[in-house]
Each structure stands twice: as C-alpha cells, then as structure tokens.
Amino acid sequence: MKKLTCTLLAATLAGTFTASALAADYTFKFQSSDPAGDKNFQVQQAWADRVEKMSAGRIDIDLLPVGSVVKHTETLNAIKLGILDGHITATSYFSGKDPAFGLIGNTVGAWSDTTQLLQYVNYGGGYQLMTELYAPYGVKFIGGSTTGVESFVSKVPVNGVADLKGLKLRAPEGLVQQVFAAAGASPVNLPGSEVFTGLSKGVIDAADYTVFSTNQKAGMNDVATHPVQPGFHSLPLIDISMSQKKWDKLPEDLQEILTTSVRDFAYDMTTQLKIADQQAVKEAQANPNITIHNWSDEERKKFREIAREQWKVFAQKSPNAEKVYQSVTKFLEDNALL
Structure with a gap:
C-alpha cells in the first residue's frame, strides 16, 4: 500500500512538473x-x-x-x-x-x-x-x-502620370493623398472596407488599396478591369x-x-x-475582360519626381518627419536609388 501511494505521488508530481514545464x-x-x-x-x-x-x-x-x-x-x-x-x-x-x-x-x-x-x-x-x-x-x-509593391486598381486605363489627372481615386489620408493630388488626381477619403462598393457604384474610378493577389481574390479586378501591376506608388x-x-x-x-x-x-x-x-496575375491574364497595365520606367520616374517634392513638403510637418526625410533620402542617394 505504501509503495502504491508513493507511486501515485510520484506520478502526480511528474504530471505537475510536465504541465509546469509546458506553460509559457x-x-x-x-x-x-x-x-x-x-x-x-x-x-x-x-x-x-x-x-x-x-x-x-x-x-x-x-x-x-x-x-x-x-x-x-x-x-x-x-x-x-x-x-x-x-x-x-x-x-x-x-x-x-x-x-x-x-x-x-x-x-x-x-x-x-x-x-x-x-x-x-x-x-x-x-x-x-x-x-x-x-x-x-x-x-x-x-x-x-x-x-509587396501594391497594385493600383482602376476602372479606366492608366498608363502614366498624365492619366491620373482628374481621376477620382481612393487613397489613405496624409502623404499618399498629397502625392496623388500633386500628380493631378482627385483623392477621396474612403475606408478600405468600402473600396469594392465605391468602385462598383462609381463613387471612385480607382484605388490605392493593397497587393494584386488580395485585390484579385476580393474581386476588385472584376469591377476595376485595368489594374496597374507592378504598382508604381506604394x-x-x-x-x-x-x-x-x-x-x-x-x-x-x-x-x-x-x-x-x-x-x-x-x-x-x-x-x-x-x-x-504571380499566381493571381496568371489568373487575371486568363480573363479577357481584365487588362493589366505596366508603367514604363520613364513614367515611374515622373511619378517619383512628383512624390519626392511632396516628401519635402511633408517633412516640414514635424521635426521627426524632417529626420525621416533626411534619413530616407540619404539612403536612397547613397545607394544610387534616386
């Protein structure tokens, strides 16, 4: 009996130790x-x-x-x-x-x-x-x-900076809207949850939203059939x-x-x-109703030059923003990325 009690006690202690060892x-x-x-x-x-x-x-x-x-x-x-x-x-x-x-x-x-x-x-x-x-x-x-470099969702062909002029597009508040406005677009405040509906109902013509695969899965490219991929902006x-x-x-x-x-x-x-x-692009290419646009290096450079001017403007909003501007531009220049 004594031996059985000791065995049970040992088993209990072992179980307690194991549970303790597994606890984070x-x-x-x-x-x-x-x-x-x-x-x-x-x-x-x-x-x-x-x-x-x-x-x-x-x-x-x-x-x-x-x-x-x-x-x-x-x-x-x-x-x-x-x-x-x-x-x-x-x-x-x-x-x-x-x-x-x-x-x-x-x-x-x-x-x-x-x-x-x-x-x-x-x-x-x-x-x-x-x-x-x-x-x-x-x-x-x-x-x-x-x-990843985000795709650009659009109901109309957008092949360069000139095509952004007057375009009603959804973009997050702050720098993103500021850059698109400087490029001639008409940014609209719209929560991400309302992008699909906004495109479907014509509230917006385009959107800065997310990566191509997420857009494709959500059906964005079915209602906005002129995506830009790879994206040029975000x-x-x-x-x-x-x-x-x-x-x-x-x-x-x-x-x-x-x-x-x-x-x-x-x-x-x-x-x-x-x-x-990559898989989503293949799926979209197989759909004759979807046309994928890829900006030329020249058009991407034009957009970057517009954006870079807005970085300077945005940097003036706070001392920390100025620190970010100096840090990022120095890295880009040091690595020949500008």
Missing part, C-alpha cells in the same frame, strides 16, 4: 491590423507559432485580428497603457500622432522592390530611427517587414513591436529569438505574397 514563461497579447481571413494574417500567425517553437514554449503570443481589442489606429496607445502587449501593423496608421510615422510608413514612390525597403530598415538606419520614434510611447520596435512598412517594459524583462536569448524571428517573418511575408501575386 511569457504570454503576450498582440493585435494585427489585418482580418483573420487575409493571407497577411495567416503569415503573421505562422510567425507567432514559430516563436513559440523557437523559444521551446517559453514565449506564447496570442495574435488577434484587427479591431479585436482596439481600432487599428489605436494600438500604439493600447501598448503604452498595457491594454495590448504588442502589434503587427502598418506604421503609417499613426501619422495622426506624428507625420513622421506617415513618411517612414509609406514613403510614396521611394521603393521599387521589397529588398530596398528591408535593406533600409535593417542596415540603412531605419531600425535606429524607428526605435527613436517609438521610445516616447514606451514601445520597442522589434523589426520591420513589408508586403510599399508600406509593416512593423512588429511590443511594450518596452515587457521587452526589458525578457532574458537576452529570448530577445535575440524575437529579433531574428522578425527578419525571418519579413522574408516569409514578402516571398509568400510575391508567389501569390
């Missing part, structure tokens, strides 16, 4: 700026799962879709207040707090390839600048990614960040795992979306 040392609640059904969110969830495996279960990230706790424009404050532990979001959403976030989050016309933006973030000063910009909010910038910065206080409590090895994991995430995100875009 650090549990974080992150909110994404993407809905659960999007390809972006799926790649983000895969990142959270990898972090758990890489850390041998010591880190558990509960990733929530857009709007689960707060609006996508409010995650920065939510982290500062302890409502959220972190976010995966488009940096430009915080341009209302400081225009600098709008300029670094989407330097319209600056980047023609994802590798250029990632090189700037990881090796060209972007990481240090984002760390400085987030510091007053008590937020730690872990690292950056992007999606390549957003996506950042993964968390509470500075909670970051500081992490041991050095887990900090390194998170930092490394975000660089892996950036490669995963850009590669998967590029593959998805």
Whole structure:
C-alpha cells in the first residue's frame, strides 16, 4: 500500500512538473491590423507559432485580428497603457500622432522592390530611427517587414502620370493623398472596407488599396478591369513591436529569438505574397475582360519626381518627419536609388 501511494505521488508530481514545464514563461497579447481571413494574417500567425517553437514554449503570443481589442489606429496607445502587449501593423496608421510615422510608413514612390525597403530598415538606419520614434510611447520596435509593391486598381486605363489627372481615386489620408493630388488626381477619403462598393457604384474610378493577389481574390479586378501591376506608388512598412517594459524583462536569448524571428517573418511575408501575386496575375491574364497595365520606367520616374517634392513638403510637418526625410533620402542617394 505504501509503495502504491508513493507511486501515485510520484506520478502526480511528474504530471505537475510536465504541465509546469509546458506553460509559457511569457504570454503576450498582440493585435494585427489585418482580418483573420487575409493571407497577411495567416503569415503573421505562422510567425507567432514559430516563436513559440523557437523559444521551446517559453514565449506564447496570442495574435488577434484587427479591431479585436482596439481600432487599428489605436494600438500604439493600447501598448503604452498595457491594454495590448504588442502589434503587427502598418506604421503609417499613426501619422495622426506624428507625420513622421506617415513618411517612414509609406514613403510614396521611394521603393521599387521589397529588398530596398528591408535593406533600409535593417542596415540603412531605419531600425535606429524607428526605435527613436517609438521610445516616447514606451514601445520597442522589434523589426520591420513589408508586403509587396501594391497594385493600383482602376476602372479606366492608366498608363502614366498624365492619366491620373482628374481621376477620382481612393487613397489613405496624409502623404499618399498629397502625392496623388500633386500628380493631378482627385483623392477621396474612403475606408478600405468600402473600396469594392465605391468602385462598383462609381463613387471612385480607382484605388490605392493593397497587393494584386488580395485585390484579385476580393474581386476588385472584376469591377476595376485595368489594374496597374507592378504598382508604381506604394510599399508600406509593416512593423512588429511590443511594450518596452515587457521587452526589458525578457532574458537576452529570448530577445535575440524575437529579433531574428522578425527578419525571418519579413522574408516569409514578402516571398509568400510575391508567389501569390504571380499566381493571381496568371489568373487575371486568363480573363479577357481584365487588362493589366505596366508603367514604363520613364513614367515611374515622373511619378517619383512628383512624390519626392511632396516628401519635402511633408517633412516640414514635424521635426521627426524632417529626420525621416533626411534619413530616407540619404539612403536612397547613397545607394544610387534616386
């Protein structure tokens, strides 16, 4: 009997130890700026799962879709207040707090390839600048990614800058609208959720929305049959960040795992979306009602020159925005990208 009791006690203690060993040392609640059904969110969830495996279960990230706790424009404050532990979001959403976030989050016309933006973030000063910009909010910038050069959705042929004149297009507020207006277009404020309806009902003729594969899946190209691909305008910065206080409590090895994991995430995100875009382009090309337009190098250069003038204007909106302007243009010039 005594032997049986000892055996049962040992089994209980072993079970308790196993359960304890499986419990995460650090549990974080992150909110994404993407809905659960999007390809972006799926790649983000895969990142959270990898972090758990890489850390041998010591880190558990509960990733929530857009709007689960707060609006996508409010995650920065939510982290500062302890409502959220972190976010995966488009940096430009915080341009209302400081225009600098709008300029670094989407330097319209600056980047023609994802590798250029990632090189700037990881090796060209972007990481240090984002760390400085987030510091007053008590937020730690872990690292950056992007999606892909966004497609341009249009109901009418747009083959160059001249075709933008008078075009009613949906564009996010801030720098994006400012650049399109300078190019002669007529930007319209419209939430992303209303882009399809706006195109269908003729409220807008075109839209700066997202990557080609997402547009194709959503049926955008069926109602706006003249997409521009690759896009000529937008390549957003996506950042993964968390509470500075909670970051500081992490041991050095887990900090390194998170930092490394975000660089892996950036490669995963850009590669998967590029593959998805290539497949979507083939699907669209097979549809005789859809005509894909690809701007010439000359027209892309014209648009970039217009955009570059607006960077200067936007940089005057805050001291931090001026820092972003100086940093980005220096990188572009140093690397012969202007």
